[in-house]
Amino acid sequence: MQFTNLNRTAIKETFQSESLDLLVIGGGITGAGIALDAATRGLKVGVVEMQDFAAGTSSRSTKLVHGGLRYLKQFEIGVVAEVGKEREIVYENGPHVTTPEWMLLPFYKGGNFGAFTTSVGLKVYDFLAGVKKGERRKMLKPHEVSNLEPLIKSEGLKGGGYYVEYKTDDARLTLEVMKKAVEQGALALNYMKVTDLLYENKSVSGVICEDMTDGSVQEIKAKKIVNAAGPWVDELREVDGSKKGKTLQLTKGIHLVFDAQRFPLKQAVYFDSPDGRMIFAIPRDGKAYVGTTDTTYQGDIAQPKMTVDDRDYIIEAINHMFPEVNISTDDVESSWAGIRPLIHEEGKSPSEISRKDEIFQSDSGFISIAGGKLTGYRKMAENIVNLVTKQLSEEEDLSFPNSQTKHMPISGGDANGSKGFESFLQDRISYGVEHGLKESVARKLVYRYGTNVDEVFNNMKNANSDLDPVVYACLRYAIDQEQAYKPVDFFVRRTGALFFEIDWVLDHKESVIAFMRNEFNWTKEQTNTYQKELEELIYEATNPVE
Incomplete structure (x- = not known):
C-alpha cells in the first residue's frame, strides 16, 4: 500500500482487517527499525505514531551516526x-543520508584530553x-x-586527534527506514495516538487509537505489542500497570544554527x-550548528x-573555543531542542547516564524498549524482533528467519x-x-532522496502549480511517497529546512499551506491550526523561553 495520507482511510481499514503479528507504538528510528526487521522476516507488522514520524527525539539529535567515543570515558566498552x-x-x-565527516578533537593545557590519553583512547576506539584503515585516527601537532x-x-x-564520525539527517534516515518497511509490507500511519491498551485473559491484545x-477512534x-515510544515509554508502561523497577530519566539537548x-x-x-561538557560544532550546507547541552528535563515532552x-x-x-568569531545572540539563525529518553541511574548526572538500551516485558506480555542510540537502531530492532519471533514460534509452532537487515539498503540507498x-x-x-x-x-536533492531522486526530478518536469518548481517537486514527493500531512511535516522532517534554511521556509510557507489545504481538503x-503550529515552531527556533 502506498505510503501516503491520501490513502489514510484505506490504511486505517487495513489495520482493522489484517491479522497483525506485531504492532509497534512509536514511529521514531527505533519503531521504524523494528518494522523493517519484522516485515523482512515475514511478520505482518503495523506502526502507529501519535505525531509525525521522527517528530520526537529522531529529528532533534546532534545528527551524527557516531561510534560513541565519549562512552570510552565511562568504560562502556x-x-x-x-x-x-x-x-x-x-x-x-x-550512503545518501549518512556521510563520513572527519572530526577534530583539540587538546589544551589543563583540558579533559591530553596527547597520550587521546592517542590511546582513539586507538582503542579504532x-x-x-574502523577501516582509511578512517583510522591521526594525531596532529598544534x-x-x-x-x-x-x-x-x-x-x-x-x-589534537583526528578521527571519523558520520553525519546524518536523522529524520530522513527514519523516513527512509520506514519507507523500506512499507515496501516490505508493513503498515504505518502517523497522527494515530494510542489512548488505551486492550487485553484478553490478562494478556495485552491490542490498542485503542x-x-x-x-x-475518530x-x-x-x-498478537504482540511493542512500545517504542521514546520519551513516552513510561507513560504507556503506566497504562499497562507495569511501570516498576527501572524507569526513564529524560534529559534535554539543544543546538544552535x-x-x-x-x-x-x-x-x-x-x-x-x-x-x-563536550560540544560538537559541525559545518553543514552553508551553515554551522553547535550543541549539545545535557540537562534534566521535566517539561512538555512533545514540545521541548x-x-x-x-x-x-x-x-x-x-x-x-573560537574567540575571534564573537558570536552573539543576534547571530542565531535557528535552533532545536530534543529529549533523550535514558534509563535512570541513581546518583549520576545527565551526561554520565548510560546510553545503553534495555528491553522490559510485563506480566501482560507488553514489550517496551528504552534508551539506546540512533546509531544502534538496527541492532536494537533485531533484538526486539528476535524476542517476538521466539515467542511466536513457541506459541504457534512457527519458524522465522534471522534478521535480514544487515546488508539491506534502505529506501533511496540502492546504489551498491x-x-x-x-x-x-x-x-x-x-x-x-x-x-x-x-x-x-x-547535489542537495540527490543527497536528500538518494536513488529516489528521479521521482523528484520527474515531478519538477510536471510542475504546474503556483509553487516554485523545486518546492513543488519535493512537496509532491513528500505527500505521495512519505506520508507528509501537515506543513511542519514538510518543513521540519521531510526537508530539514526549518533548522537549516529558515528563510526558504518563510519564502514558501504560504504557498505550501495553500497547496496542502487543497490536497487534503482541510477545513478552515x-x-x-496547522498554520499556527508552523508559525509557533518558526518563532521557537529563534526565540528562547526564559
Missing part, C-alpha cells in the same frame, strides 16, 4: 564496540569499533590543528566547554524548548553501497544541472 560497527552498516545501507580550523583557540593548544486528524489488534558567513567553520570540531540559559551556555562555549553512490551522485547532479538546476541544489479550522 560494549556500547562502543557495537555502535562503532553498526555505524558502518548504517552508512553502507543508506580497534573496538572496527600547527596542523590550526591549519585545519583557523578559528580555533591557539592559546594553550597542545595538539485516536486519529489526531479527525478525532478505532481498535487495532495484534548559524550562517557560514557569520561563523565560517571549515572543519567539524569536538571540544570541551568551560565546564567540561530552548531556554535563554541553554542558548547562552552554547554561545559561551563557542566564544571560548558508498562506492556506488559516488558515481551515482555525480551522474544525477549532471542530470539536474542539464535540466536547469544550480549544481548546489541538484484545520488550516488555521
Whole structure:
C-alpha cells in the first residue's frame, strides 16, 4: 500500500482487517527499525505514531551516526564496540543520508584530553569499533590543528586527534527506514495516538487509537505489542500497570544554527566547554550548528524548548573555543531542542547516564524498549524482533528467519553501497544541472532522496502549480511517497529546512499551506491550526523561553 495520507482511510481499514503479528507504538528510528526487521522476516507488522514520524527525539539529535567515543570515558566498552560497527552498516545501507565527516578533537593545557590519553583512547576506539584503515585516527601537532580550523583557540593548544564520525539527517534516515518497511509490507500511519491498551485473559491484545486528524477512534489488534515510544515509554508502561523497577530519566539537548558567513567553520570540531561538557560544532550546507547541552528535563515532552540559559551556555562555549568569531545572540539563525529518553541511574548526572538500551516485558506480555542510540537502531530492532519471533514460534509452532537487515539498503540507498553512490551522485547532479538546476541544489536533492531522486526530478518536469518548481517537486514527493500531512511535516522532517534554511521556509510557507489545504481538503479550522503550529515552531527556533 502506498505510503501516503491520501490513502489514510484505506490504511486505517487495513489495520482493522489484517491479522497483525506485531504492532509497534512509536514511529521514531527505533519503531521504524523494528518494522523493517519484522516485515523482512515475514511478520505482518503495523506502526502507529501519535505525531509525525521522527517528530520526537529522531529529528532533534546532534545528527551524527557516531561510534560513541565519549562512552570510552565511562568504560562502556560494549556500547562502543557495537555502535562503532553498526555505524558502518548504517552508512553502507543508506550512503545518501549518512556521510563520513572527519572530526577534530583539540587538546589544551589543563583540558579533559591530553596527547597520550587521546592517542590511546582513539586507538582503542579504532580497534573496538572496527574502523577501516582509511578512517583510522591521526594525531596532529598544534600547527596542523590550526591549519585545519583557523578559528580555533591557539592559546594553550597542545595538539589534537583526528578521527571519523558520520553525519546524518536523522529524520530522513527514519523516513527512509520506514519507507523500506512499507515496501516490505508493513503498515504505518502517523497522527494515530494510542489512548488505551486492550487485553484478553490478562494478556495485552491490542490498542485503542485516536486519529489526531479527525478525532475518530478505532481498535487495532495484534498478537504482540511493542512500545517504542521514546520519551513516552513510561507513560504507556503506566497504562499497562507495569511501570516498576527501572524507569526513564529524560534529559534535554539543544543546538544552535548559524550562517557560514557569520561563523565560517571549515572543519567539524569536538571540544570541551568551560565546564567540561563536550560540544560538537559541525559545518553543514552553508551553515554551522553547535550543541549539545545535557540537562534534566521535566517539561512538555512533545514540545521541548530552548531556554535563554541553554542558548547562552552554547554561545559561551563557542566564544571560548573560537574567540575571534564573537558570536552573539543576534547571530542565531535557528535552533532545536530534543529529549533523550535514558534509563535512570541513581546518583549520576545527565551526561554520565548510560546510553545503553534495555528491553522490559510485563506480566501482560507488553514489550517496551528504552534508551539506546540512533546509531544502534538496527541492532536494537533485531533484538526486539528476535524476542517476538521466539515467542511466536513457541506459541504457534512457527519458524522465522534471522534478521535480514544487515546488508539491506534502505529506501533511496540502492546504489551498491558508498562506492556506488559516488558515481551515482555525480551522474544525477549532471542530470539536474542539464535540466536547469544550480549544481548546489541538484547535489542537495540527490543527497536528500538518494536513488529516489528521479521521482523528484520527474515531478519538477510536471510542475504546474503556483509553487516554485523545486518546492513543488519535493512537496509532491513528500505527500505521495512519505506520508507528509501537515506543513511542519514538510518543513521540519521531510526537508530539514526549518533548522537549516529558515528563510526558504518563510519564502514558501504560504504557498505550501495553500497547496496542502487543497490536497487534503482541510477545513478552515484545520488550516488555521496547522498554520499556527508552523508559525509557533518558526518563532521557537529563534526565540528562547526564559
